[in-house]
Structures are given as structure tokens and as C-alpha cells.
Amino acid sequence: MTRNFWYDRIHRLCEEYVVSLPEEELKEYTIAELEQWAMRRIHARSTSPVKLHLRSRNDLPAREASYEIIPGGRWLLKICDNLPVYFVDLDSSDLEEHLLFDPRNIDPLRISHGEPFGDRLWIGHQSPRLSFRIERCLVDQEGSLPFTLVYIYQVNLIGHGASAILEAQIIATFRRNTSTLWHAFNDHYFVSNSTAPTLGIFDYRQAMECFDYPLIGCYTRAHTLEYHPTEFEFINEDVLAVYYITPSFYRI
Structure with a gap:
């Protein structure tokens, strides 16, 4: 089979x-690698459904991390409540955890006073290689006025095939002089909400490569909605979806 045949099949x-x-990309x-990639997914669709045997346990510890599988199914992220993020190559034989990044290494004193609050993932679908960003928030309420610290990391795929790994680099840190209840981000906007009826829209590109927690300017608009949102999520690049749990519905 030719390379173009497998391009078309994929x-x-x-x-x-x-x-x-x-x-x-x-x-x-190689042609053999393209064939292996395609046939693995074709065969996966034709196999019998997996039978799950679920059991309940009462002795499990309290949640200390959340997990995300990156589209494609190879990479598993372990996002710890105390800020570090690890990755696991699910195609490897040992399934060993590797540290991807730890914001505590940037400013341990300031971070020790704060409370980690949530994380978000943004996949760069237009990138020719696997690429995504992770945002982690920290709320500091030690002083008279609470504020939110935001850390944004760029994660890229390094290497080829089975020897490839994930590598992270911090690209922006900034703060907002209020505590944050809900937030979302994409490749250039950070959107947050608090108990006040306002929505802050930050263009965090002005904080790129600046790691002294600048207070960046934002566009703020008042809420005109009668319900409090419980989830923000960017979809289709710059379209923000807002989810309300009571009553349950979305607005865009």
C-alpha cells in the first residue's frame, strides 16, 4: 500500500x-507506522464490547487527583489537588508516572499561602503535532483582599513514536484581585467569574513571558442572567459555553 492510500484511510x-x-504530522x-495506526483503530471498532465488572468500595481515600485522557488515547494526565501534574504513557509496558510540571517550584512561599482551585485544559487542534495548554488556579485569602493566581503551561510532544514524551513550559502567570468561582481559558483568553455579578475577560497574551504576577487588564461585563453558572467551557475556538445546573441548561 502506498503512503497516499494510508493518508486517505486515516x-x-x-x-x-x-x-x-x-x-x-x-x-x-513510515508507511508501516501509518498502517499500524489505521489498522489498530479499524480492529478496535470491530471487537466485541468490553464487559465491565464494577464493584463498590468504602475504604477508598478522599479524592487527591483528577484524571484526563488526551484525545488520541495515549496520554493520561494525573492532576493533583496540591498542584503538580503527572503524565502516563498508556502505550508503555510499565505505566510509570512522570512529572509534567509543578507550580510550587515557581514561587513556593506565595503558593504555600494559597488554596488550589480548579484546572482547565485547552487542546490546540490546529497544531500539526500534539499540543495543548493547562491552566491551574490558586486562591490566596491571607490578606484583606482575596486574589487569584493563574499559571498557564504549554505542553508539547517531544520525540517520535514509542520514545516520545510530553514536555511542559510555563508561558504566563498573572493575578486577579478577586477570588474566582468559575473559569475557562483558550489559547489567548481567560474568563472568570466570582460571587459579584460580573464576568472578567482577560487577554492573557499580555502576560506571556512575564512571571512576576502582573495584574492584567480585562473587559468586565455585568451578569444579566437570573441563574448562577456552574461551569464555563470554550468550544469551537472562541465560543464560550456556560452551563447551569439548576435548572440544567447551556447558554452560548
Whole structure:
């Protein structure tokens, strides 16, 4: 089979069955690797459904981390409540955890006074290689006025095939002089809400490569909605979806 045959097969899989594209550019793969990638997903669709045997346990510890599987299914993120983030290569034989980043290494004194509050993930779907950003928030209420510290990391795929790893680099830190209840971000906006009826929209690109917690300017608008949102999420690039749990509905 030719390279173009497998290119066409892979694009059809992605379009018809909503399969995530390979994590590297197609030209970086050999014909054998392209065939292996495609056939693995074709065979996965034709296998029998997995039978789950669920058991309840009462002795599990309190939640100390949340987990995210990156589209494509290879990489698992362990996002710890105390700020560090680890990754696991699910294709590896040992399933070993590797530290991706730890905001406590940036400013341990300031971070020790704060309370971690939530995290968000933004996938760069337009990137030719796997690329995404992770945002972590920290609320500091030690002083007379609470404020929120925000850390944004760029994560890139380094290497090729089975030897590839994830590597993170902090790209922005900034603060907002209020505590944050709900927040979301994409590749250039950070949107947050607090108990006050206002929505802050930050263009965090002005804080890129500046790591002294600048208070960046934002556009603020008052809430005109009768319900409090419980979740923000950017969809389709710059479209912000707002979820309300009582009553349950979305607004865009």
C-alpha cells in the first residue's frame, strides 16, 4: 500500500468515525507506522464490547487527583489537588508516572499561602503535532483582599513514536484581585467569574513571558442572567459555553 492510500484511510477514519488525528504530522510516520495506526483503530471498532465488572468500595481515600485522557488515547494526565501534574504513557509496558510540571517550584512561599482551585485544559487542534495548554488556579485569602493566581503551561510532544514524551513550559502567570468561582481559558483568553455579578475577560497574551504576577487588564461585563453558572467551557475556538445546573441548561 502506498503512503497516499494510508493518508486517505486515516482522514476517512477521522471524518466518519470522529477518530482523533495522529499526534504527529503524517509525513513523520513510515508507511508501516501509518498502517499500524489505521489498522489498530479499524480492529478496535470491530471487537466485541468490553464487559465491565464494577464493584463498590468504602475504604477508598478522599479524592487527591483528577484524571484526563488526551484525545488520541495515549496520554493520561494525573492532576493533583496540591498542584503538580503527572503524565502516563498508556502505550508503555510499565505505566510509570512522570512529572509534567509543578507550580510550587515557581514561587513556593506565595503558593504555600494559597488554596488550589480548579484546572482547565485547552487542546490546540490546529497544531500539526500534539499540543495543548493547562491552566491551574490558586486562591490566596491571607490578606484583606482575596486574589487569584493563574499559571498557564504549554505542553508539547517531544520525540517520535514509542520514545516520545510530553514536555511542559510555563508561558504566563498573572493575578486577579478577586477570588474566582468559575473559569475557562483558550489559547489567548481567560474568563472568570466570582460571587459579584460580573464576568472578567482577560487577554492573557499580555502576560506571556512575564512571571512576576502582573495584574492584567480585562473587559468586565455585568451578569444579566437570573441563574448562577456552574461551569464555563470554550468550544469551537472562541465560543464560550456556560452551563447551569439548576435548572440544567447551556447558554452560548
